[in-house]
């Protein structure tokens with residue numbers, strides 16, 4: 478039987494008192510690559526935020542990588558995020574340090590101490606995204622696509638059980654989007670589980686996969702030809 482890494486049942490997603498999505502039933506299994514699509518303002522980011530503990534789940538059931546979203550406490554959130562790799566549209570790299578130091582910062586913050594293991598891990602994730610020769614560059618010396626590769630490398634540091642990518646190609650031109658998507662596809666082929674919010678329909682057509690759509694306060698699975 479496939480291992481479930483995310484399951485929402487009859488869940489409702491709120492921004493404060495405003496209901497954004499209701500009756501959400503979603504299952505993501507280990508190894509899946511799942512898209513979350515929908516027009517601007519339909520709730521993709523709110524959905525993702527609920528999954529990484531930025532918005533509370535107050536209605537329905539939600540389980541993500543061993544955590545129950547209904548009983549998630551503030552103190553649990555850093556531990557939940559260690560099991561998730563989160564990638565954002567605007568990369569969110571630390572601008573005052575180079576690529577390796579960006580990765581080192583996360584490893585130290587998540588308890589890594591052994592210098593050799595740290596160096597090995599940083600090399601490993603940078604190789605995975607094709608950035609191993611650029612560890613000494615600062616974010617401002619990198620293109621948007623390169624910065625996003627580093628952000629993906631950062632998301633891989635703690636071997637996440639699920640990668641949540643919220644519009645990872647939203648700031649990139651079409652050609653660079655495809656390059657970043659190739660990296661995500663490669664990571665997916667290596668067994669990682671990925672949930673990616675996007676409104677880039679060209680990517681969906683080029684890399685078809687299971688697709689969930691936010692529309693009219695609901696989330697439902699769509700067959701590719703009707704998206």
Ligand SMILES: Nc1ncnc2c1ncn2[C@@H]1O[C@H](COP(=O)(O)OP(=O)(O)OP(=O)(O)O)[C@@H](O)[C@H]1O
Nearest residue numbers: 492493495497515516517518519520521522523524
């Ligand atoms: N902090 C907030 N407080 C209250 N309402 C919010 C907040 N953030 C977003 N919303 C509302 O929630 C709804 C869903 O927004 P959300 O950002 O989740 O949509 P989205 O599908 O991710 O859109 P986009 O593609 O533009 O990022 C919108 O109507 C938005 O106005």
